[in-house]
Amino acid sequence: MAAAAAAARAVRSVWRLAGLAGLPGRGAFLAPQHPQRTSQLLCIATQEKGTGPNLEEEPNQTQHEQKSDTGSAEKMLIEEKAKLEEQLKEITDKYKRALADAENLRQRTQKLVEEAKLYGIQSFCKDLLEVADVLEKATESVPREELKDENPHLKNLYEGLVMTEVQIQKVFTKHGLMKLNPLGAKFDPYEHEALFHVPMEGKEPGTVALVSKVGYKLHGRTLRPALVGVVKEP
Template sequence: MACLCVRVMRHSFSLVALAKVERASPRWLCTSTMQKDGVRSEEKAEKPEQSAAEKVLAEKTQLEEQLKDMTDKYKRALADTENLRTRHRGMIEDAKLYGIQGFCKDLLEVADILEKATESVPKEEVTSQNPHLKNLYDGLVMTEAQIQKVFTKHGLVKLSPDGQMFDPYEHHALFHAPFEGKEPGTVAVVTKVGYKLHERVLRPAAVGVAKAP
């Protein structure tokens, strides 16, 4: 009988201990689960922050590239504009200097006719005994001098290179022939004078060049 009572008491104590453990276990499990959930929440909170920082960095890089591209385009446009302005300025200066080039070419024929007319008059006939011829000759000389004065005023200069070294940029060689007393390579005969407009050859002089015998 005594042994039976002892067994019953031991069994009761075991049941009581087990009940205490079962009552304590859910609280421990809840605490552990809450801790794990807290860590996951922190990880989830860190991930959005990291992704936002990466997004901002990507946007910054993109904006820097766009700024660099726009700066490069601006510099190129500025250089193109400056080159265009310089080109237009040069064109305007050329137009001011050489805008009368076509008009001058037409007047050169008039100057040539006046020069030929004065050269064709016999000098011995230009006397007071022949007043009509003398007046005509004097008028031609004065007209030729006046037209040359106008040419000089507008930058048109006559080229009469008799005795000068032949220059292919200013002279047009019609023939080469030996000339006594002329150095080879020099202009021996000028058949038609040339003209230069502001350092630009408007018409080369037609010449004959001396060569070695």
């Protein structure tokens, strides 16, 4: 009896898998005279069971797909991070260059302003140099042997010229204008202008032997070179 019940349950399972449950006359297929039909149904059930969805493989496949998606997302994030870092570096470099250019411009502008303050009186000073030259020549032209009490007018005139010359030199010094009298100094083409060369015993060649006109410098910059004669080798 137990064997018969188990066989009946197996057949019912076959009917359910074959989709024939509930059809009329299904009991006829269970009769001994239809063993071939029963065998066919068992084969169909076995095939459907073998081709059905594998529930054990689906979770593994889903996990693999999730890992693949995660790896792709991480790769995209890494690439995007690299692009952003490159853009940040480029923008930072441009910003630093802009700051450097702005600082250089500020320094150049400041230098131009300072030079304008220092050398803005350059043309005016050049005009005053002619006045200083006239005073110097006038002072030098007075004969020293005539400066006696017997010639008070000449003496007073000479003293007035000297005082005026001293005063104008003080004004020049106040505004950064310095006299250059390079007698005996080494010839400097940036401060001196050679008018002639002359041999002279006891003097080193290349030194200034004679000053025809003194020079001037304004805040360290040569405003007018001294006109000189230079000692040459004998």
